[in-house]
Amino acid sequence: MRGVLDIPAHLEPVQAALAAGLERVADRFEAQLATDIPPVARLTGHVERYRGKMLRPTMVLLCGLAAGGGTDLDKALTDEHVALAAVVEMVHMATLVHDDVLDEAEVRRRGQTVNAMTDNETAVILGDYLIASAYHLCSSAGSKQSTIAVGDTAMIMTAGELLQLAHRGDWSLDENTYFEIVHRKTAALIGLACALGAAASRAGREIEAALRTYGERCGVAFQIQDDLLDLTGEQRTVGKSVGRDLAKGKLTLPMVHALQSVGPMLRGEMLTLIEAAGRAGSAGETDDEAVARLREIVTEAGSIEHARAAAERLVGDAKNALAIVPETPAREFLQVSSDAVVDRRF
């Protein structure tokens, strides 16, 4: 979150505690991946550069602070919080590495992807190595319940990815399935991060469940906001992102809604445009005309507004879930963060 949010002055101590915690997480992450096998060390060294905003570890720490409820921020975060934050980031990074193989991506965070730098084989196994490291660290440093939760979430995520692959190019995708995929692929891990933070603070089942709900709702809202930014940005960017999604057979929420709500004539036109935009995307090009017309139809169908309202409702739900969490600066930080999910423009 650092640098991403405008933080009110009275929340700066929380931000400082998070920054200090994240440094410990980075060290734990590196220590867990340390190996005396040179080719493995080269790969894990490369992958550590993927670490960006550290959103998920931040949620572990922040929910750890909020669930703890104390005011001594400097001592609130234990080694268990730090280890579980590293675990969640490792799981996330493993999915990035495997996603890059699936997407045949060549660039991530201005560096080469593992699959582009080496080959798909190496990228598949490196992802497996990261997952194994995550489980090893979790079972060593976390409680039995936390370890089960990590395995459970990994099952939810991978089943969600399989569900999405099964619906690739399914232009009749309904909203329920869309939400199930997003819940599984994006929201479950953020919810897990929040729950693990609470669990490491020994906050009790109720607060743990509330923070998990907070994380899950924010996670879905985050994805919808991504969907919206993909469709409402500048023409050039929009053509690229829409074409890429459609080439992969993926629908965003506004598209799902429009395809389900327009009449048969417009739906037919949309399908033709989708094919054209996807074909261009597959060839690494953009069909600006098709995308512009799609955007027009989607906007006129009220689907942009529909998606925006859904995201705002989810953020509202996330904030409501915080009601039973003790009123502390850390809780306020969570509230501010959830607003930022739908306010962001990037």
Place this chain on the structure above:
Amino acid sequence: MRGVLDIPAHLEPVQAALAAGLERVADRFEAQLATDIPPVARLTGHVERYRGKMLRPTMVLLCGLAAGGGTDLDKALTDEHVALAAVVEMVHMATLVHDDVLDEAEVRRRGQTVNAMTDNETAVILGDYLIASAYHLCSSAGSKQSTIAVGDTAMIMTAGELLQLAHRGDWSLDENTYFEIVHRKTAALIGLACALGAAASRAGREIEAALRTYGERCGVAFQIQDDLLDLTGEQRTVGKSVGRDLAKGKLTLPMVHALQSVGPMLRGEMLTLIEAAGRAGSAGETDDEAVARLREIVTEAGSIEHARAAAERLVGDAKNALAIVPETPAREFLQVSSDAVVDRRF
């Protein structure tokens, strides 16, 4: 092991206990993979057909019996033994699914591979789903120590696969590196299976370590025997398997030994033959002449004998490790099984 070994009559009760245990393992395996998401259910249903000899789960059960030391074979195997046996098979199956992606294999156990039936993307994620399921089951049903051991072994295995990939096409591979790769890729999981069986019988550290050593030594011997069968079978089969290995840049122990021990002239000839056989293998063909000459050089260099002696020494070590295990029919079954590793002709 069922059907693979000639079992002396007095060991039949052990075999019956294993057969009954394996049925429970199959049920536990299916229950863990059960899902209400149809596309995921279709895939896990397909993959369950991969289950073959169930070597690794058998080792969990057999070492559970041996470490327990009791004579009431019907009651010796607990739900924990059964769950851990399913875990080990799930880890193994995940590696098979990812290996098939790496090898672009199309057939496994007379059925299509997942990657051939669907696509590489689905196969990668299905492997991830199997791994997640394995960790979930292990952390739910096993002890903290067993869960850590599974994570640890998965790190050892994946790092070994990365090490092997880094040495692909390295015709100067030395024996130490060969053994490190085999230890990691094959032996570690069999050792884990044995150790988990002992742990679930609460046998104590010493017996657990002894049975792990037994499993690891048998595992390395098993791989060397595979290497030997690849090179000493009928001309037609040999041409195929040698060509396939070389096309993938993989060396077997006899080849490693020969390349390190022949003089510079013969080594040069070997490298030329290796290139030719690998090129044919890449094209799905065989270069029988090159392979026949390779076999001749390797045999004359004493490398077949060298590998055979290594395998036999390892089986001897495995049996020695059993010395501290209580003398029961289950232990005798372990002894007979280790002999079978080097006696097998398939």
